[in-house]
Amino acid sequence: MxxxxxxxxxxxxxxxxxxxxxxxxxxxxxxxxxxxxxxxxxxxxxxxxxxxxxxxxxxxxxxxxxxxxxxxxxxxxxxxxxxxxxxxxxxxxxxxxxxxxxxxxxxxxxxxxxxxxxxxxxxxxxxxxxxxxxxxxxxxxxxxxxxxxxxxxxxxxxxxxxxxxxxAGGAGREHCLEVLLRISGTLLVRTYAVAFTRTEDIPDYGQMTVGGHGKQAVIPGSSWAGAFRSHLAKTVQELLRQPDWKEAQKILNPLFGTWSDTEMRNQELHASGLIFEETVIDGGHGLPAARIAVDRFTGGTVQGALYEEIPWTGGEIILPIRWRKNGLNLTDDEICGLLLWAVKDLQAGILAVGGETSVGRGIFEPVHGKDNLFLDGAVLTEEDQKRCMQAAVLWVKGNRKKENTR
Structure with a gap:
C-alpha cells in the first residue's frame, strides 16, 4: 500500500x-x-x-x-x-x-x-x-x-x-503487414497550412509534404486508418446486410478503437488495436493545376471561383500496418483477413485515399514485377491470403450471432 x-x-x-x-x-x-x-x-x-x-x-x-x-x-x-x-x-x-x-x-x-x-x-x-x-x-x-x-x-x-x-530477446511482439503500392494517377491529401497566408506564388492548397517543403509527399496514418475503417464498415454492412452504419462501426471497434459521436458520450473508450504508419512517398513530384467552378445553367465560369492546387503524381510507397500478437480478441488470421479485404480493393483501385477521389485522385495499384504483400517480412502467398480472408468472414458473421443472442 x-x-x-x-x-x-x-x-x-x-x-x-x-x-x-x-x-x-x-x-x-x-x-x-x-x-x-x-x-x-x-x-x-x-x-x-x-x-x-x-x-x-x-x-x-x-x-x-x-x-x-x-x-x-x-x-x-x-x-x-x-x-x-x-x-x-x-x-x-x-x-x-x-x-x-x-x-x-x-x-x-x-x-x-x-x-x-x-x-x-x-x-x-x-x-x-x-x-x-x-x-x-x-x-x-x-x-x-x-x-x-x-x-x-x-x-x-x-x-x-x-x-x-x-x-536482445523479447523482440517480435508485433505482426507487421506490408503493402507495396504505386500511385497510378494523382494523390491529394490536403494541407491548409498556407490558407491564411495566401500570396500569388502559393496555391490555395496542395499535397501534404515533409516539412511543407514540397519535396517528399507524405500520407498520415490517420488518413490510412480512416480510409480502411470506412471501407471495411461498408463491407461489413454488405456482408451482414446491416443498414445501420453505427452498428457496423461497433463491430470494428476492437481493431480501430471506439467509434463515438455526441450521442455516445458515456460509453467505455478503447484504443485502436492497429497501428497505421505515416508513409513517405518514394519518387513522384507535385503537379500544379488550376480549377474553376462552372455555372450549370449558363455553362460559364463562376466569378471568384478560380483556385489552384498541387496534387502529387507518381511514386511508390510501402504501407506497414502493425498489431500486437495476442493483443486482441481476434486471431491473427482474422485480423489479417479483414485488412486484406481493404488491401485488395486498394490494389484494384476501388478504395481511394485522400481528397477529390470523385475526380480520380488517390487511386493506387500494385508495383509491377515485384511481390506486393508481406507478413512479418515473408511473402504472403495466395493460399495464406484466402485462408485469412475466409477466417475474417467467419469472425464477422460469428460476431453478428453473438450480438443477436444478447
Missing part, C-alpha cells in the same frame, strides 16, 4: 528528453461521416514535431544491495566483483530491449502513436558505469556531467551498436 514500509524509490531515473533543432508543424484533421463529408464539430488541428528532429534520451540506473543474490558479508571481494558484472549484464539486456523496442517501432513516444507519430530511430547509444566501491570512480561520478565532451570515454564506458541489439 502507498506509504507502507515496503515502499521503495525507483532505481531508474528518466530525464526530460531534449529535442534539438525541432521544426514544429501544424496539421489539420477532420472526422468524416458515412458519406465522406465532415461531421459536425469534427474539425481539429494538432501541433507536432517534424521527422528527423534529433532527440536525446537519458536514463540513470542505480544498483542497490537488493539487486544481488548474496549479502556482502557472505562472499569475498572477488566473488562480489563477479556478481556485479553479472548484474550489469542483466541490466544491459534491459537497455538492449528498450533500444530494440524503439528501433522496431514497438515503443513510441507521445500521443497518437498508433497513427504514425512518436517513432524513434536509434542513431547510437552509450553507457557509462561507476563503481561506487572505488574512491576514484566515486570522485569521477561527483565531477561527471552529461554534457562533457569526454563524458562517455575512459573506464566503464561502452558504445552500443545497432547490430548488437539482435542479441
Amino acid at each position: 502507498p506509504g507502507s514500509r515496503d515502499d521503495r524509490q525507483s532505481r531508474i531515473f528518466v530525464y526530460d528528453a531534449r529535442i534539438g533543432q525541432a521544426e514544429v508543424g501544424i496539421r489539420d484533421g477532420v472526422k468524416l461521416n458515412e458519406d465522406k463529408t465532415a461531421s459536425h464539430m469534427g474539425k481539429y488541428e494538432l501541433q507536432f514535431v517534424e521527422r528527423n528532429a534529433p532527440i536525446k534520451i537519458r536514463i540513470e540506473m542505480i544498483e542497490r544491495e537488493d539487486c544481488f543474490e548474496k549479502a556482502k558479508s557472505e562472499i569475498t571481494g572477488r566473488e562480489r566483483a563477479e556478481e556485479i558484472e553479472q548484474v550489469w549484464d542483466r541490466e544491459r539486456q534491459w537497455i538492449y530491449l528498450w533500444l530494440k523496442g524503439f528501433e522496431s517501432g514497438e515503443l513510441r513516444l507521445g500521443a497518437r502513436s498508433r497513427r504514425g507519430f512518436g517513432k524513434i530511430a536509434i542513431d547510437h547509444a552509450r553507457t557509462k558505469a561507476f563503481d561506487m566501491r572505488k574512491s576514484d570512480s566515486y570522485k569521477e561520478w561527483l565531477d561527471w556531467d552529461w554534457e562533457q565532451a569526454d563524458a562517455f570515454e575512459g573506464a566503464g564506458s561502452e558504445t552500443i551498436r545497432i547490430e548488437d541489439l539482435e542479441q
Whole structure:
C-alpha cells in the first residue's frame, strides 16, 4: 500500500528528453461521416514535431544491495566483483530491449502513436558505469556531467551498436503487414497550412509534404486508418446486410478503437488495436493545376471561383500496418483477413485515399514485377491470403450471432 514500509524509490531515473533543432508543424484533421463529408464539430488541428528532429534520451540506473543474490558479508571481494558484472549484464539486456523496442517501432513516444507519430530511430547509444566501491570512480561520478565532451570515454564506458541489439530477446511482439503500392494517377491529401497566408506564388492548397517543403509527399496514418475503417464498415454492412452504419462501426471497434459521436458520450473508450504508419512517398513530384467552378445553367465560369492546387503524381510507397500478437480478441488470421479485404480493393483501385477521389485522385495499384504483400517480412502467398480472408468472414458473421443472442 502507498506509504507502507515496503515502499521503495525507483532505481531508474528518466530525464526530460531534449529535442534539438525541432521544426514544429501544424496539421489539420477532420472526422468524416458515412458519406465522406465532415461531421459536425469534427474539425481539429494538432501541433507536432517534424521527422528527423534529433532527440536525446537519458536514463540513470542505480544498483542497490537488493539487486544481488548474496549479502556482502557472505562472499569475498572477488566473488562480489563477479556478481556485479553479472548484474550489469542483466541490466544491459534491459537497455538492449528498450533500444530494440524503439528501433522496431514497438515503443513510441507521445500521443497518437498508433497513427504514425512518436517513432524513434536509434542513431547510437552509450553507457557509462561507476563503481561506487572505488574512491576514484566515486570522485569521477561527483565531477561527471552529461554534457562533457569526454563524458562517455575512459573506464566503464561502452558504445552500443545497432547490430548488437539482435542479441536482445523479447523482440517480435508485433505482426507487421506490408503493402507495396504505386500511385497510378494523382494523390491529394490536403494541407491548409498556407490558407491564411495566401500570396500569388502559393496555391490555395496542395499535397501534404515533409516539412511543407514540397519535396517528399507524405500520407498520415490517420488518413490510412480512416480510409480502411470506412471501407471495411461498408463491407461489413454488405456482408451482414446491416443498414445501420453505427452498428457496423461497433463491430470494428476492437481493431480501430471506439467509434463515438455526441450521442455516445458515456460509453467505455478503447484504443485502436492497429497501428497505421505515416508513409513517405518514394519518387513522384507535385503537379500544379488550376480549377474553376462552372455555372450549370449558363455553362460559364463562376466569378471568384478560380483556385489552384498541387496534387502529387507518381511514386511508390510501402504501407506497414502493425498489431500486437495476442493483443486482441481476434486471431491473427482474422485480423489479417479483414485488412486484406481493404488491401485488395486498394490494389484494384476501388478504395481511394485522400481528397477529390470523385475526380480520380488517390487511386493506387500494385508495383509491377515485384511481390506486393508481406507478413512479418515473408511473402504472403495466395493460399495464406484466402485462408485469412475466409477466417475474417467467419469472425464477422460469428460476431453478428453473438450480438443477436444478447
